Amino acid sequence: MQDREDEWAALMRAANVGDPAAYRRLLQGLAPVLRSIVRRGFARVGMTSAGEVEDVVQEALLAIHIKRHTWDPSAPIGPWVAAIARNKLIDNLRRRKQGVEVPIEEVADSLPDGAKGEELSGREIDRLLAVLSEGQRAVVRAVSVEGASIQETARRLGMSDGAVRVALHRGLKALAARFGRVGE
Amino acid sequence: MKTTQLIDALVQDQATRSPPVATVCAVALVPAVVTATVLFMMALGPRPDIAAAAETPRFLFKFVVAFGLTVTALALLPRLAQPGRDLRGRGRVLLLAPLLLAGAVATELILLPAAEWWPRLVGRNLAVCLVSIPALSLAPLAALLVALRHGAPTAPGVAGAVAGLAAGGIGATLYAAHCTDDSPLFVATWYTLAVALVVVAGAAIGRRVLRW
Numbered sequence: 435m436q437d438r439e440d441e442w443a444a445l446m447r448a449a450n451v452g453d454p455a456a457y458r459r460l461l462q463g464l465a466p467v468l469r470s471i472v473r474r475g476f477a478r479v480g481m482t483s484a485g486e487v488e489d490v491v492q493e494a495l496l497a498i499h500i501k502r503h504t505w506d507p508s509a510p511i512g513p514w515v516a517a518i519a520r521n522k523l524i525d526n527l528r529r530r531k532q533g534v535e536v537p538i539e540e541v542a543d544s545l546p547d548g549a550k551g552e553e554l555s556g557r558e559i560d561r562l563l564a565v566l567s568e569g570q571r572a573v574v575r576a577v578s579v580e581g582a583s584i585q586e587t588a589r590r591l592g593m594s595d596g597a598v599r600v601a602l603h604r605g606l607k608a609l610a611a612r613f614g615r616v617g618e
Numbered sequence: 619m620k621t622t623q624l625i626d627a628l629v630q631d632q633a634t635r636s637p638p639v640a641t642v643c644a645v646a647l648v649p650a651v652v653t654a655t656v657l658f659m660m661a662l663g664p665r666p667d668i669a670a671a672a673e674t675p676r677f678l679f680k681f682v683v684a685f686g687l688t689v690t691a692l693a694l695l696p697r698l699a700q701p702g703r704d705l706r707g708r709g710r711v712l713l714l715a716p717l718l719l720a721g722a723v724a725t726e727l728i729l730l731p732a733a734e735w736w737p738r739l740v741g742r743n744l745a746v747c748l749v750s751i752p753a754l755s756l757a758p759l760a761a762l763l764v765a766l767r768h769g770a771p772t773a774p775g776v777a778g779a780v781a782g783l784a785a786g787g788i789g790a791t792l793y794a795a796h797c798t799d800d801s802p803l804f805v806a807t808w809y810t811l812a813v814a815l816v817v818v819a820g821a822a823i824g825r826r827v828l829r830w
Contacts, residue, residue: 454630457629458629461628462625491621492624495628496628497830501701503636503638504699506703510702512702513701513703514700517702518702521772554621555619555620555621556624560619563619577630578624579623581623606627
């Protein structure tokens, strides 16, 4: 399992110097591991809803993205990922007002689930899109759901590439901040 | 939205990389310390006999403890904003300033006749001390909390408390230049109480504002 963490660390370092392909492989590798951590956390309190598992997975992925500068390249990456996943899992369970103890585990203990997870959807993020400004929502939707590139999105929405990048970044930051806080 | 679609969006968000938390703390502290220093000069100022006082070990020791507290708390702080950081053993660095102070108190008790203990402990300016140190700590505490929000503290209350410790140390370092009560008995009692107020405030605010 150390090999896997070494690979993640290498991918994150590559991503940090602007390698999008490495970053995509990292996030694709982390998603099933996060899913397994969340699923086990939910199972421990008797919850099995796949949709809600995916909400936490997506919240954790957003947090990993927005807070990626908090990983120190000289520190192991496994505990960093595990701590973020655990934080989001506990937050989610706490919001459901179930005081639950989630023991600290090594990420290495969490084997990824099968590839069927690739098609899983979260529902909360769709609700959250509604709280974004109109421009941010259009850009986030184009780049995610519609699979457009920055350039395509810019052409479609009649914006500059730079404006699309800014709207995407602010939109994702707002999503990360608002996760689980709608209606509060 | 599918998770793969979210990943598509994250990969395309190649915004400028955020600086590490330690850098943000350092940058945020500069204007805060300037503000606290200006406030100190306007409201209190150094004691008139500071040149003579600077030759006495009791006066100098106040700076050793207060500045030591600041440095040790600041050294620990960025780690508290990094998820998954192993802190075992690291927290012990915070014992340095209290241990130094305890040693100074023991020395003072040996040096002074028992009749002097109480007057030295009560001192002359305890009310000013209890108000000034927290007041001078406000700007540094706010700056450190803002900087921590940039990180990802998994224990918001603890991170806020250590920010309070660092800010309290800065307030105490400044106040020490004004204060004419130099006995370690005074410092151990009133400086500690004043810094504790800042720590409690930091923990309470941290718990509210440092969630992410």
